[in-house]
Amino acid sequence: MKFLRPNLPVYASSLEIAWYFIFRAICVAIFIFLLAPVLVIIPLSFNAESFFSFTSGMLKLDPAAYSLKWYRDIFTNGMAAPEAPFSLAWLADSWARSQWMLALKNSVIVGIFATLLATTLGTLAAVGLSRPDMPFRGPIMGMLISPMIVPIVITATGMFFFFSKIGLAQTYTGLIMAHALLGTPFVVITVTATLTSFDRSLIRAAANLGANPLTAFFKVQMPLIMPGVISGGLFAFVTSFDEVVVVLFLAEPEQRTIPRQMWSGLREQVSPTILAVATILVILSFILLSSLEISRRRLEKMKLEPSA
Amino acid sequence: MSLAIDQNALTARLAKAERRGKIRAFLLVAPLLAFVLLSFVIPIANLVTQAFYGDLVSSNMPKTTAELATWNGTMPVPESLCESFVTEFKAAKVKDAALPTRIATLVNREFSGSLSKLRPVANNELSAPYCGALAKLNDEWTKPEIWNAIKIVSPSVSPRFFGSIRPETEENKIHLALFGRTLYVAAAVTLFCALLGFPIGFLLAHLPARTSNLLMIIVLLPFWTSLLVRTTAWIALLQQNGVINDTLVALGLIADDQRPVMMYNMFATFVAMTHVLLPFMILPLYSVMTGIKPNFVRAARSLGATPFTAFWRVYFPLTIPGLGAGCLLVFILAIGYYITPALVGGQSGQLISNIIAFHMQKTLNWPLASAIGTLLLAGVLLLYWLYNRLVGIEKMKFA
Structure with missing residues (x-):
C-alpha cells in the first residue's frame, strides 16, 4: 500500500x-472514530432479534440470525392488515397508514417547499449582496446568516410564541417557513462564494449586446452560478430533512417528519426499525455526497478545458 | 461657465445612477430580509420581551399593582391595599375562573407556599376591614413575605424572570449550575475536536490530491448523515449491552457484570458531540493548511531546526487562523446543543438548551424559559460578533 x-x-x-x-x-x-458509528448500524439493521447489538449468531454469520423484518416493519407499522398477502391493496394500505410512510410524505412535502422558498430567496439575496453597490452589506449579511448560529431551541421557542399568535403554529405553512428560514444561510453562503469568482464584466458584455438586465441574469449569470445554487439547495433540503426541534415545537402529531418519528422511536420504544431507517438514510446521504463530488469534478474539468 | 454646469449635471446624474444601483441591489436582498425579519427576528425579539414582560397581574389587578408600587415594605399593610387586593382578586375570578390560580402560581414561584394562601381569598366571603379578614384566613397575611412576592410579580415590565436564575433556592441553583456545565462541556468538546481535527487536517492537506479527496469523503459522510442517525449509532455502540461493551466482554477485557456505564451520562454527551462537531473543525483547518507553503518548514529545517521546532515555531503559528475559526465555530454550536444531550445525556449530561425545552414543554414556565434563552442568546451573539470580526462569515465553507 x-x-x-x-x-x-x-x-x-x-x-x-x-x-x-x-x-x-x-x-x-x-x-475509524468518524466512520465506524455510521457503518456499524448497517449490519445491525439486519438483526433477527430486537437488540441494538450483534448476537452470537450474527458473529458466526448464521443466516438465521439475519433478517429483513425491520425493513418490513417500516412499511407495516401502523397498517390495518399487515399480515395480508402482498398485493396492490397491501401497498395502498401501507402508503396510507404506515407511520413511517406518513413521516416520509411529510418530510418530502415540507422539504421540497422549504427548499424552493429558501433557494429562491437566498439566490436573489446573494446576487444582491455580491453587487459592488450593495449598501450595509456587513450587517445585513450578519443578520441573514444568524439563523444558522442562534441555538435551535431559541429559534424554535421564539417561533412557537410568535407563530401561535399569528395562527401559523401547527400548520404546514408555518413548518415550511421555519425550515426555509433554517436553510437560507446555506444558500446565501454557497451562492455568494460562487459569485466571488463570477466575472461581472460578462453582465456588462451582455448588456452591451442588447440584453436587458433580466435576460442577462437568466442567460448569462444564472447558468454560471448554477452549481452554487444547486449545492445551496441541496444543503437547504438536507437541513429540512434532518430538522427535529422546530417540528417538536411547532408541528402537531399528524405532521411528524422522519427525524421526528426517529426521535420518538429513540425516546419511547427503541426498536431496530430505527436502525433500518438509519441505514436507508446513510445510503441516501452517500449517494448524495458522491453525486456532489462527481459534479464538482466535472465542473473543475469544465473550468480547465477552455484554458487548455 | 457652461462646462461647470455640465459637470454639475453630470455629477448629479452619476449620483442618481449610483443611488439607483444601490436601490436595485437592496431590492434583490429585500425579499429574504423581509422573510428573515418576519420568521426569525420578530419571533426572537418577542421571546426577549417575554423575559421582561408579563401583564397577568397588572392588567387584572391595576389598583393593587399601583398601591404595591408605593408600599415601602413595612407592616402592617395599609387597609386600602388590602381592600383593592381582595376586591380585584375576587373580580378576577368572576372574569375567568382560572385566573386566581394562574396569578397564585406566579406568586408561588417567588414565595413557595403562597398558592394555598391565595386560593381561599378568591373562594371565601370576606368583608371590611379586609386586612383583618385576611389575617383571620391565614396568619401569613400579617407578614411581609407574601405581600413582597405579590409586589415582585405585579409590574408588567421588570427583570424578575432573570431573578429565577439567581441561586437562592435549591430549585434555582440548577440553572446557574447548568450554565457552568454547558460552558465546560462546550470548552471540552472544542478541545477534543481540536486535538482530533488537527492531525486529520494536516494529513489531508499534505497528501496527494487524489488520496486526500478520497479520505475527505470519510470526513464528509458523517457530516452529511442525519444527526438523528449518528445519535442512534452512538446509542447502539455505547449502551450497556451495546457493541463496545459486548466486544470488551467477548475479548475478556472486562467482566460481564462490570460493564462500564457509557450511555445516558456526561461521557455519552462528550463522545457524541465531539463526533458530530469534528467536521466543523477539520474543514477550516484543512483550508488553512493547504495554503501553507512547504518552503517555510524546509527553510526552518535547513537553518538547523529540529522537526519539532520547525513544526512548533514555524508551521503551527501559521495554522492559528484555521484553528481559531474552527474552535470558535465548534464552541458556538456546542453551547446551544440540544438534540444529542437530550437523547444520550441522561440526567447528568443535560445542557442549558435542554432546560429551556424542559420549561417550555413540562413546567410551562414560559417567562423563565425566555429569560434563560435570552441569556444564552446574548452569549451566542457575542461570540458570533467575535467570529465575524476575526474570521468573517463569508469565509464559512461546508464542502
Missing part, C-alpha cells in the same frame, strides 16, 4: 520514521 510507504527523505532519522508511522496510526484511529 502506497499510503503506508514512507516517502520521507533519505536523511530522515529513525525517530522521524517512527513518528511517521505513529502519526498514520493516530489518523487511522480518528478516521
Whole structure:
C-alpha cells in the first residue's frame, strides 16, 4: 500500500520514521472514530432479534440470525392488515397508514417547499449582496446568516410564541417557513462564494449586446452560478430533512417528519426499525455526497478545458 | 461657465445612477430580509420581551399593582391595599375562573407556599376591614413575605424572570449550575475536536490530491448523515449491552457484570458531540493548511531546526487562523446543543438548551424559559460578533 510507504527523505532519522508511522496510526484511529458509528448500524439493521447489538449468531454469520423484518416493519407499522398477502391493496394500505410512510410524505412535502422558498430567496439575496453597490452589506449579511448560529431551541421557542399568535403554529405553512428560514444561510453562503469568482464584466458584455438586465441574469449569470445554487439547495433540503426541534415545537402529531418519528422511536420504544431507517438514510446521504463530488469534478474539468 | 454646469449635471446624474444601483441591489436582498425579519427576528425579539414582560397581574389587578408600587415594605399593610387586593382578586375570578390560580402560581414561584394562601381569598366571603379578614384566613397575611412576592410579580415590565436564575433556592441553583456545565462541556468538546481535527487536517492537506479527496469523503459522510442517525449509532455502540461493551466482554477485557456505564451520562454527551462537531473543525483547518507553503518548514529545517521546532515555531503559528475559526465555530454550536444531550445525556449530561425545552414543554414556565434563552442568546451573539470580526462569515465553507 502506497499510503503506508514512507516517502520521507533519505536523511530522515529513525525517530522521524517512527513518528511517521505513529502519526498514520493516530489518523487511522480518528478516521475509524468518524466512520465506524455510521457503518456499524448497517449490519445491525439486519438483526433477527430486537437488540441494538450483534448476537452470537450474527458473529458466526448464521443466516438465521439475519433478517429483513425491520425493513418490513417500516412499511407495516401502523397498517390495518399487515399480515395480508402482498398485493396492490397491501401497498395502498401501507402508503396510507404506515407511520413511517406518513413521516416520509411529510418530510418530502415540507422539504421540497422549504427548499424552493429558501433557494429562491437566498439566490436573489446573494446576487444582491455580491453587487459592488450593495449598501450595509456587513450587517445585513450578519443578520441573514444568524439563523444558522442562534441555538435551535431559541429559534424554535421564539417561533412557537410568535407563530401561535399569528395562527401559523401547527400548520404546514408555518413548518415550511421555519425550515426555509433554517436553510437560507446555506444558500446565501454557497451562492455568494460562487459569485466571488463570477466575472461581472460578462453582465456588462451582455448588456452591451442588447440584453436587458433580466435576460442577462437568466442567460448569462444564472447558468454560471448554477452549481452554487444547486449545492445551496441541496444543503437547504438536507437541513429540512434532518430538522427535529422546530417540528417538536411547532408541528402537531399528524405532521411528524422522519427525524421526528426517529426521535420518538429513540425516546419511547427503541426498536431496530430505527436502525433500518438509519441505514436507508446513510445510503441516501452517500449517494448524495458522491453525486456532489462527481459534479464538482466535472465542473473543475469544465473550468480547465477552455484554458487548455 | 457652461462646462461647470455640465459637470454639475453630470455629477448629479452619476449620483442618481449610483443611488439607483444601490436601490436595485437592496431590492434583490429585500425579499429574504423581509422573510428573515418576519420568521426569525420578530419571533426572537418577542421571546426577549417575554423575559421582561408579563401583564397577568397588572392588567387584572391595576389598583393593587399601583398601591404595591408605593408600599415601602413595612407592616402592617395599609387597609386600602388590602381592600383593592381582595376586591380585584375576587373580580378576577368572576372574569375567568382560572385566573386566581394562574396569578397564585406566579406568586408561588417567588414565595413557595403562597398558592394555598391565595386560593381561599378568591373562594371565601370576606368583608371590611379586609386586612383583618385576611389575617383571620391565614396568619401569613400579617407578614411581609407574601405581600413582597405579590409586589415582585405585579409590574408588567421588570427583570424578575432573570431573578429565577439567581441561586437562592435549591430549585434555582440548577440553572446557574447548568450554565457552568454547558460552558465546560462546550470548552471540552472544542478541545477534543481540536486535538482530533488537527492531525486529520494536516494529513489531508499534505497528501496527494487524489488520496486526500478520497479520505475527505470519510470526513464528509458523517457530516452529511442525519444527526438523528449518528445519535442512534452512538446509542447502539455505547449502551450497556451495546457493541463496545459486548466486544470488551467477548475479548475478556472486562467482566460481564462490570460493564462500564457509557450511555445516558456526561461521557455519552462528550463522545457524541465531539463526533458530530469534528467536521466543523477539520474543514477550516484543512483550508488553512493547504495554503501553507512547504518552503517555510524546509527553510526552518535547513537553518538547523529540529522537526519539532520547525513544526512548533514555524508551521503551527501559521495554522492559528484555521484553528481559531474552527474552535470558535465548534464552541458556538456546542453551547446551544440540544438534540444529542437530550437523547444520550441522561440526567447528568443535560445542557442549558435542554432546560429551556424542559420549561417550555413540562413546567410551562414560559417567562423563565425566555429569560434563560435570552441569556444564552446574548452569549451566542457575542461570540458570533467575535467570529465575524476575526474570521468573517463569508469565509464559512461546508464542502
